[in-house]
Amino acid sequence: MTDQEPIAKKYSEAVGGAAITGAVNDAVLIRDLPEGTHVRIRSGDIVEITANPRDGGWLFVKVLESSDSSRIGTDDMAFCVDVIDVVRHVDR
Amino acid sequence: MASLVRSFGDRSLRSLVDLDRGLVSREIYVNEDLYKMELEQVFTRAWLFIGHEAQVPNPGDFVVSRMGEEEVILVRDRKNQLHVFLNTCRHRGMKVCRYDDGNTLVFTCPFHGWSYDTDGRLVGVPYFDAAYKGDMDKSEWGLPEVAQMCNFYGSIWATWDKGAPSFESYLGPYSDTVRRAFQSSDGEDNGVELFNPVYKWRIPCNWKFPGFSFDGDRAHAAMTHRSINVAAIGPQGDAGGGSRAPIRAPFPYTDYEMTVPELGHGGHNAIYEQPGLAEYRDTWFTEPGVDDYYRAMREKKREKYRGQYIVGETALIWPNVNIQPHRILIWHPHSVGVTESWRAYPIDRMAPQHVKDAQRRYMMRYGGPCGLTESDDMENWNYASAASFGTVAKRYPYNFMMGAGHAFVDEQRAPGMTLNYEVAEENQRSRLRRWLEFMEAGSWEDIYPVNPVSPSAGEATKSKSKVES
Ligand code: FES
Ligand SMILES: [Fe+2]
Numbered sequence: 001m002t003d004q005e006p007i008a009k010k011y012s013e014a015v016g017g018a019a020i021t022g023a024v025n026d027a028v029l030i031r032d033l034p035e036g037t038h039v040r041i042r043s044g045d046i047v048e049i050t051a052n053p054r055d056g057g058w059l060f061v062k063v064l065e066s067s068d069s070s071r072i073g074t075d076d077m078a079f080c081v082d083v084i085d086v087v088r089h090v091d092r
Numbered sequence: 093m094a095s096l097v098r099s100f101g102d103r104s105l106r107s108l109v110d111l112d113r114g115l116v117s118r119e120i121y122v123n124e125d126l127y128k129m130e131l132e133q134v135f136t137r138a139w140l141f142i143g144h145e146a147q148v149p150n151p152g153d154f155v156v157s158r159m160g161e162e163e164v165i166l167v168r169d170r171k172n173q174l175h176v177f178l179n180t181c182r183h184r185g186m187k188v189c190r191y192d193d194g195n196t197l198v199f200t201c202p203f204h205g206w207s208y209d210t211d212g213r214l215v216g217v218p219y220f221d222a223a224y225k226g227d228m229d230k231s232e233w234g235l236p237e238v239a240q241m242c243n244f245y246g247s248i249w250a251t252w253d254k255g256a257p258s259f260e261s262y263l264g265p266y267s268d269t270v271r272r273a274f275q276s277s278d279g280e281d282n283g284v285e286l287f288n289p290v291y292k293w294r295i296p297c298n299w300k301f302p303g304f305s306f307d308g309d310r311a312h313a314a315m316t317h318r319s320i321n322v323a324a325i326g327p328q329g330d331a332g333g334g335s336r337a338p339i340r341a342p343f344p345y346t347d348y349e350m351t352v353p354e355l356g357h358g359g360h361n362a363i364y365e366q367p368g369l370a371e372y373r374d375t376w377f378t379e380p381g382v383d384d385y386y387r388a389m390r391e392k393k394r395e396k397y398r399g400q401y402i403v404g405e406t407a408l409i410w411p412n413v414n415i416q417p418h419r420i421l422i423w424h425p426h427s428v429g430v431t432e433s434w435r436a437y438p439i440d441r442m443a444p445q446h447v448k449d450a451q452r453r454y455m456m457r458y459g460g461p462c463g464l465t466e467s468d469d470m471e472n473w474n475y476a477s478a479a480s481f482g483t484v485a486k487r488y489p490y491n492f493m494m495g496a497g498h499a500f501v502d503e504q505r506a507p508g509m510t511l512n513y514e515v516a517e518e519n520q521r522s523r524l525r526r527w528l529e530f531m532e533a534g535s536w537e538d539i540y541p542v543n544p545v546s547p548s549a550g551e552a553t554k555s556k557s558k559v560e561s
Contacts, residue, residue, distance in 0.1 A: 053197040057205045058216050060197065079205060079218045 028083045031056040038064065038088035041078050045071065046087060056080060109528050111521055114493030118480045120527070121298040121490075127428035134411050134530045135160030139262045141413040141422055142166050142176055142241075142248040144274075146285035146441065147193065152210055155193040158424050158432070159250065164238070165189050165199070166248055169211040174243060176250045177212050177235035188235065192289060199235070208235050245274045246282035255536035262540075265508040266357045269404040273415045276440040277386060279393035284438035286420075287452055291435040293461040295470050297477035299412060299425040300527075302433070302469070306421060307359040307408040308349065308519025311494065316472055320464045325457045327376040327450070336458060336465060343370035347514035349495070350506065354542035356410030356526030358519035363505050367401045369394045379450035385443060408519065410526050418451065419459060429477060435460045492517045492524065 028039065030052070037049045039059070047061035059078045063071045108117035120126055140159045143166045147155045154167035156179060163179035165188075181188050186203035189196075198215065200207040207216030212235040217224065238250040242259035247270070249259050260267050276283025295302075305312070313321075317336070324334025332339060344365040351358025372390035376382035406416040414421040422434040437455045439448050459466045479485060495516030502511055512518035533539045 051197055053200065053207075055196075055198070055200040055207075057200040058198060058207050077207070077216045079216065081218070 027081070028086060029056070030059055030080050030083050033059070033086070034090050036090040037086060039078070039083050040085040040087050042082040042084055047076065047078060050075065059083065105528060105531055109524050110489075111525055111528075112496070114491060114496040114517065114521065115489040116492055116524060117489050118486045121300055121477065122428060122481045122486065124428050126531075127298070127425070129531060130527075131160050131425065133533065134527070135425065136252040137256060137530060137533075137536065138411050139240075139242070139249045139251045139256060139259050139409075140411075141409070141415075141420065142250050143290075144284070144286050144436070144438070145174065145243060145246050145248060145282075147288070148174070150195065152195040152197060153193075154189065154196060154210070156189060156191070158434070159238075159252070160425055161427075163187065164250070165235075167210050169209070170197075171211070173211065174241065174248065175210075175212055176238045176241050176248070177208075178237075180236070181206055182214065182233045182235065206233075212237050245271050246284065247274050253536060257536070257540045262355070263409065264352050264355045264357065266352065266355075266404065266407045266409065269359075269407045270409065270415050272402075272405070273417050273420075274438065275417075276442065277389040277393065277417075278440075279396040283441055285441045287437045287439060287448075287455075291460045292432060294426060294430055294432050295474055296429060297431055297470075297473040298429060299423045299431040300523075301473035301477055302421075302431060303408075303412040303423045304520050304523040304527075305473075306414045306423075306469075307406055308351075308523070309517070310349070310360055310515045311517075312469075312472070316468045317465060320468055323464065325454075325464055327378055327382070327454050329378045331377050339373050339375040341370040341373040348506075349512040349514060349516040349518040350404065350509050351512075351519045351522040352508060353510050353522040353525055356523050357407050358522050359404055359407040359414075360514070361404035361406070361509075363502070364401060367397075367399050369397050369402065376450060379446070379453075381444075382447050382450045385447045389440070408523070410523060411530075419455060421459070429481065433461070492520055496521065 031054055033039070033049055033052055035049050035051060038046055039049065039061075040046055044067060045063050046065040047063050049059050050062050051060035053060070057080050061076050061078045063074050063076060066072050108120055110116070142157045142159070142164065143155055147153070148166060148168040151168055151170045151172055154165050157164050157166050157176075165177045165179050167175050167177065169175060179187050179189050181201040181203060183201065183204055183206045186201050188199040188201045188208060190202070196210065198207045198209055200216070205216070205218045206214060209215045214230045214233045217228075217230060220230075239252050239254035240256060240259075241248065241250045244259055256262065263270055271281065274284055275281055320336055322334065323336070324330040326335045326338055328335070328339050345362040347360065347362045349358070350361035369390070371394065372387045374383040374387070376386070406414065408414045412423045418438060420436040420438065422436070424432040424434065426432045437452065439451050443451075455463070457463060495512045495518055498516070499510050499512045499518055501509070510518065510522070529539045
């Protein structure tokens, strides 16, 4: 049992085992998500998009909510397959 | 290198290049092993032209350029610093940038998604915590950056060799020429931008055909360019009999082949008999309003250079770029028999649009892939290359004898320079000499310092050159 297995397992249950490859046709397409959008990432954190390089791979984010309180308020990057859900849309 | 020496038996490189007699084996233009050596010995060491800061004015702006066969990215990072990076992912080699130019926050590799900040740092690695488990230090896996970069009055140059001398030392007496080539036409430093995009096309010849001959082969012009010399493509149309060069006011000078053999640079340059700049002579008869602009700019520049002698307007900077006030010609090695030609055209940044348009039209008629002058040149380089690869053809050396043994120096008027009659092959022999030195050298310590030359060509001499090749 490795440390990331619980997360992968949880996600696999939800999307049918394709978490790592991102091979899901209901994936969140991040390329055009505007700055200010809030998304949930695989760890469970809720983050706000601070910059979108629009390469479809990565988002620059700030952590808003996390079970690890030391992460709240920090800057991070989120990889496309780790973006699970959009929790707050903003208009372009 | 080893395979070359073996296959050539006892023929050392020096036996292929006999500078005293002006005889050069065709092997150095057609041999695959020598070509591969050049990529290492010449193109990872020499200072190479990358581009211009005006191509990347804002944070995140980038433009893809090239050093030897390899793509590099000139980018302005978020803190406004310029960088030159190799365009290859440190993971498994994919190009991290597949656009010619643009603006970006990061370079994200399309293969597995490694993502690099514009300052080269690896900032994003998918599954980093879960899959690498702390085994990899991201700070060790940034984009490869050149060993030295120089912003020389707006022009950007770089080398992969940390042992290379400073760029200004590398230029030697031609530093003034290069500086002035990036001035606006009123003589203000860093006064130009480049037309976008840069022209790029491939021609079937070894890079040294254009690289070693340009601005050093005046003898070709009368024959090669006979048709274009009488076709009136200059801005004046057919006024005064037509010419491909703009009209200039008379100013006493003598033309020379001028070179710094120790450094490999040189051009068709002239020594003026008097200081200052010639007055402006109207020449843009086919483009209304352009003379008004250039005349006013020239007056400012004449004021600035009053009493000073001007040194060369153009130079082939070793190994593969010719710098002129309105055009930059670069010949990238692509394979032993293919060159990727690039043309960048500087234009006064503050010039009104009609002036920029007129200059662009003239440059397009003149040079580039479909410019008439360079079409003439390409015809010769391409067919000469093709006719040099043959087994029998390779037995016959090229002839660079013209003027060999007749060079002279004029320390008073042209310090640091070697001169020869205006039609000579002195510059080409200089480049061949520098080629030999680079190919034989173990490091920069073997090839620099050379006989030290003054960084500026002194007060007494001076030159301009004519756009010719
Ligand atoms: S090659 Fe670039 S991420 Fe793998
Ligand atoms: Fe695949």
